[in-house]
Amino acid sequence: MDQNSATYEGQKMYDPKGWWDTYVFSQDHKVIALQYVCVALAIGLTGMFLSLLMRMQLGFPGLFESIDAGSYYQDVTMHGMIMVIYLLTALFLGGFGNYLIPLMLGCRDMAFPFVNMLSFWMYFLSVIILVASFFVESGPTGAGWTLYPPQSILEGTPGGDGAGIILMLASLAVFIIAFTMGGLNYITTVLQSRAKGMTLMRMPLIIWCIFLATFLGLLAFPALLVGAIMLIFDRVLETSFFMPEIFKGGEVLDYGGGSPVLFQHLFWFFGHPEVYIIALPAFGIISELISVHARKNIFGYNMMVWALIAIAGIAFIVWAHHMYVAGMNPYLGFFFATTTLIIAVPTAIKVYNWVLTLWNANIKMTVPMLYCLAFLVTFLNGGLTGLFLGNVAVDVPLSDTYFVVGHFHMVMAVSPVLALYGGLYHWYPSVTGRMLNDTLGKIHFWITFIGTYLIYFPMHYIGFLGVPRRYYSNEQYDFIPQSVADLNQFITICALIVGLAQFILLYNFIVSLKKGAIASKNPWGACTLEWQALESPPGHGNWGEQLPVVYRWPYEYGLPGAKEDFIPQNVPDEQIVKA
Amino acid sequence: MNNYPASEKAFLGLNHAQVFVYVLMTVISILFLFITNAYLFRMNFQDWSPVPIPSLLWFNTICLVLASVGMAWSKSGAKASDHQKTKVGLAMAGVFVVTFVSGQTWAWQELNSSGYFLSSNPANTFFYLITALHAFHVLGGLVAWFVVTFKVFKGDATMLQPESVGLLGAYWHYMLLVWGVLFAMLITT
Numbered sequence: 001m002d003q004n005s006a007t008y009e010g011q012k013m014y015d016p017k018g019w020w021d022t023y024v025f026s027q028d029h030k031v032i033a034l035q036y037v038c039v040a041l042a043i044g045l046t047g048m049f050l051s052l053l054m055r056m057q058l059g060f061p062g063l064f065e066s067i068d069a070g071s072y073y074q075d076v077t078m079h080g081m082i083m084v085i086y087l088l089t090a091l092f093l094g095g096f097g098n099y100l101i102p103l104m105l106g107c108r109d110m111a112f113p114f115v116n117m118l119s120f121w122m123y124f125l126s127v128i129i130l131v132a133s134f135f136v137e138s139g140p141t142g143a144g145w146t147l148y149p150p151q152s153i154l155e156g157t158p159g160g161d162g163a164g165i166i167l168m169l170a171s172l173a174v175f176i177i178a179f180t181m182g183g184l185n186y187i188t189t190v191l192q193s194r195a196k197g198m199t200l201m202r203m204p205l206i207i208w209c210i211f212l213a214t215f216l217g218l219l220a221f222p223a224l225l226v227g228a229i230m231l232i233f234d235r236v237l238e239t240s241f242f243m244p245e246i247f248k249g250g251e252v253l254d255y256g257g258g259s260p261v262l263f264q265h266l267f268w269f270f271g272h273p274e275v276y277i278i279a280l281p282a283f284g285i286i287s288e289l290i291s292v293h294a295r296k297n298i299f300g301y302n303m304m305v306w307a308l309i310a311i312a313g314i315a316f317i318v319w320a321h322h323m324y325v326a327g328m329n330p331y332l333g334f335f336f337a338t339t340t341l342i343i344a345v346p347t348a349i350k351v352y353n354w355v356l357t358l359w360n361a362n363i364k365m366t367v368p369m370l371y372c373l374a375f376l377v378t379f380l381n382g383g384l385t386g387l388f389l390g391n392v393a394v395d396v397p398l399s400d401t402y403f404v405v406g407h408f409h410m411v412m413a414v415s416p417v418l419a420l421y422g423g424l425y426h427w428y429p430s431v432t433g434r435m436l437n438d439t440l441g442k443i444h445f446w447i448t449f450i451g452t453y454l455i456y457f458p459m460h461y462i463g464f465l466g467v468p469r470r471y472y473s474n475e476q477y478d479f480i481p482q483s484v485a486d487l488n489q490f491i492t493i494c495a496l497i498v499g500l501a502q503f504i505l506l507y508n509f510i511v512s513l514k515k516g517a518i519a520s521k522n523p524w525g526a527c528t529l530e531w532q533a534l535e536s537p538p539g540h541g542n543w544g545e546q547l548p549v550v551y552r553w554p555y556e557y558g559l560p561g562a563k564e565d566f567i568p569q570n571v572p573d574e575q576i577v578k579a
Numbered sequence: 580m581n582n583y584p585a586s587e588k589a590f591l592g593l594n595h596a597q598v599f600v601y602v603l604m605t606v607i608s609i610l611f612l613f614i615t616n617a618y619l620f621r622m623n624f625q626d627w628s629p630v631p632i633p634s635l636l637w638f639n640t641i642c643l644v645l646a647s648v649g650m651a652w653s654k655s656g657a658k659a660s661d662h663q664k665t666k667v668g669l670a671m672a673g674v675f676v677v678t679f680v681s682g683q684t685w686a687w688q689e690l691n692s693s694g695y696f697l698s699s700n701p702a703n704t705f706f707y708l709i710t711a712l713h714a715f716h717v718l719g720g721l722v723a724w725f726v727v728t729f730k731v732f733k734g735d736a737t738m739l740q741p742e743s744v745g746l747l748g749a750y751w752h753y754m755l756l757v758w759g760v761l762f763a764m765l766i767t768t
């Protein structure tokens with residue numbers, strides 16, 4: 001393969017030859033981004049389908065004979081893992097990261113296009129391994145997405161004694177390798193390949209967010225990798241890293257002396273930063289969208305950047321708030337409760353700044369703006385319940401109840417997905433050159449927004465009643481009133497409606513490819529560089545002969561004396577058209 | 580906001596490959612940090628019975644040091660445009676690293692045949708896991724060594740690639756440093 005045929009400003013360009021090179025084994029960041037988006041959305045739909053199966057059992061117990069306790073646990077586990085890792089992490093960093101970093105920074109491609117391509121194919125392989133576990137004899141693992149030993153690798157847990165858990169761990173290991181390849185590329189590109197004039201403090205906030213989320217991932221995923229490797233050892237070679245002495249039916253198993261809590265530490269040292277690996281890119285999308293669609297510069301750019309850096313730093317010292325009930329020294333619990341509350345400060349700064357950006361702004365109620373507003377209230381709701389759970393004394397009674405399920409779905413499932421959808425609506429014209437249908441977009445938005453509240457708000461009440469999460473059936477317990485069953489039915493019906501509504505988005509995506517209104521080059525009037533490319537959608541190499549030069553920050557809206565209400569980053573002062 | 584193009588400057592004066600490899604080394608450090616943390620945590624449990632460290636590991640360590648010396652030799656050759664010196668250094672580094680990895684596998688066999696099986700004690704498991712993870716990363720360096728060596732042997736004196744050789748050398752010194760820390764931990768605990 002000849003990669004050297006085109007050279008711009010000393011940077012060698014990858015030159016695709018033929019269909020396979022252009023669309024399949026492509027090294028162009030935009031194609032790789034689309035590949036990430038398509039695979040992540042496909043596996044995400046699978047994850048959503050699994051959640052609907054769970055909801056069917058909870059709302060209408062016993063209606064489907066095929067959903068037994070084992071398959072229910074498998075659905076719970078795979079739903080969680082798919083959504084957190086294979087959908088959101090991959091889509092935000094692999095999809096948005098790949099598409100936006102080179103375009104927004106004014107470079108031609110990632111620093112290492114070949115490694116970038118490898119990153120996608122490793123990700124694809126990890127998804128294949130994950131999906132393969134559905135087809136092995138005992139099915140996928142049903143250990144819960146946290147994969148806590150000892151139960152995750154023992155007989156009795158679905159997939160525990162078969163290949164299910166091994167495939168899960170192997171898939172995670174491959175995913176981590178894929179992420180590392182992609183992540184090193186994002187870091188190098190952000191640090192090295194910015195256009196002339198694009199200083200770090202002129203980068204769009206979403207690039208800051210992706211950059212910091214990538215750092216979090218690169219530093220946190222090794223903990224999961226170590227945990228996964230050691231757990232594979234325990235499962236396959238019967239070592240005892242995590243396995244204590246275990247008696248089964250009066251017999252002593254070969255294990256002994258290990259510490260399950262060690263796994264919990266390793267898992268959550270990864271697991272909590274993972275929340276921010278998902279949340280930071282969502283913050284970034286909101287920062288971009290809110291400024292563009294409210295026609296106003298982002299409030300407190302510098303403060304936003306420092307708040308992000310603070311969040312990224314503190315994210316590493318809060319992990320054990322997931323382990324309050326694991327037998328923790330109270331002083332340690334106090335420490336982690338304090339750090340957990342402290343991380344709310346920079347997060348609150350961001351929320352205030354978004355709200356202040358909206359203050360007195362010329363808000364356009366476009367679909368992306370609707371998603372921004374929905375994100376703000378949802379993230380606030382989810383964040384507030386986090387204050388409950390971050391405190392040890394409140395967490396202990398609420399631990400492992402539906403309150404926790406309601407909380408984390410609000411804060412790290414619905415919120416990022418709302419940001420994700422906003423981002424998809426916003427950047428669809430840049431990718432395809434066409435607009436998405438606005439009416440369909442609004443219908444999809446309202447069903448999704450109201451629907452998710454109807455699903456997750458009641459879960460907080462169910463949690464207050466003490467209903468445990470993860471239970472296959474709630475029927476045999478005296479302390480659970482009939483109203484919980486009624487509420488569960490209601491939630492299930494809402495979940496089915498919201499689930500079906502996602503096909504409106506899919507339909508809109510596919511139909512708009514051919515029939516959507518032709519988008520102008522910069523349909524939203526944004527200042528950032530991805531809308532300033534010569535062609536729309538941007539061609540291979542992004543910028544034609546000349547790389548852009550950056551003269552200003554990315555949020556130059558409503559400049560006094562200017563004719564337009566936005567000045568793109570690559571327009572020098574002398575070219576600004578006066579009013 | 581400044582309203583003029585800022586000067587274009589690479590981050591800390593590094594090139595793309597250097598940033599990539601230095602960040603990669605940070606990630607690998609984190610990986611080994613976790614595994615050593617887990618080791619130090621687990622060794623306090625009652626069932627821990629330390630592994631006798633095979634004396635072969637000292638020989639292997641010397642090999643790894645010599646591999647690093649080879650890389651340093653090669654780098655100084657590349658800088659001075661001394662083709663012969665670069666090649667000799669690279670060859671030396673390759674031979675000693677292969678000897679190191681072979682020596683590690685030999686040490687495993689030695690331990691295994693003395694009854695220190697992988698799963699019979701957590702100390703054994705950690706010993707095998709830590710040395711294997713390190714050897715795996717050394718082998719990754721060997722792949723990069725093949726690429727650089729191929730370039731150097733194929734090219735003429737004007738294509739000595741001092742940057743590639745230097746960066747490869749940095750990774751090999753780093754692998755030696757990691758081994759130094761791990762080995763010190765293994766023999767002192």
